[in-house]
Amino acid sequence: MKYSKATNYALHTMLHLVASTAENPVGVQQLAEIQQVSQTYLSKILTKLVKAGMIESASGAGGGYKLIRRKEDISFLDVIHAIEGTASLFHCGLEHNSEECLIQGVMVEAEQTMEQVLRERKLISLVDKVQVVRK
Template sequence: MKYSKATNYALHTMLLLVAAASDKPVGVQQLAEKQGVSPTYLSKILTKLVKAGLIESASGANGGYLLKRKKEDISFLDIIHAIEGTTSLFDCTLNHTTDCLIQKVMVEAEQKMEQHLKDQKIVDLVGTLTVSL
């Protein structure tokens, strides 16, 4: 199991936005430079985060991105779902007359992992982080 690079950048971007804790929008260029990634690539990730309702975009000369939800409410799982979607990681492809026993084990494991990621808030990482954007 492996998350995409987009999820990696999304988690780091959200951490930067939460750490900035500003009511001023943060530009995509600033966020991209801080992570060493292309602004074009990061823009696609930011669009997904906007669609998920985690952040909002502000247009104009001083435009950029702001948190839309309270920072205390944003979990790792929220961010991962915004990028990866909510489809199950495992899908039993064999045809069975009864429920797939392997599927049951895999779904239970996935539910435990998702609960852990839901309990982990991005704001909890900010305590020792110093960010200048």
């Protein structure tokens, strides 16, 4: 299984915001430069994080993005769901009832285990291991 590049950028962006001690919003230009990605592409990702209620945007000269959820509450799974959605990774495409699909049962169990780990793991647990540009 593979997550999209957007999820990669979203996780790194959120980690930066969680680790940041700046009280002012962080601009999209700075966030894009840190990850060496275009501002346009990152802006689309940031819009999804705003819609998910994790960050807010402020326009104007001192504008940018800042957290609106408590740092301690943001899990890896929250960010992944904001970008990828909540649909199951596997869907049995055969013509029998999905409850009867033995393979579907195993895949759902594995996905639930993985999601539990990602739900329990908070981004803040990495803050002391990452260097953040503090402005």
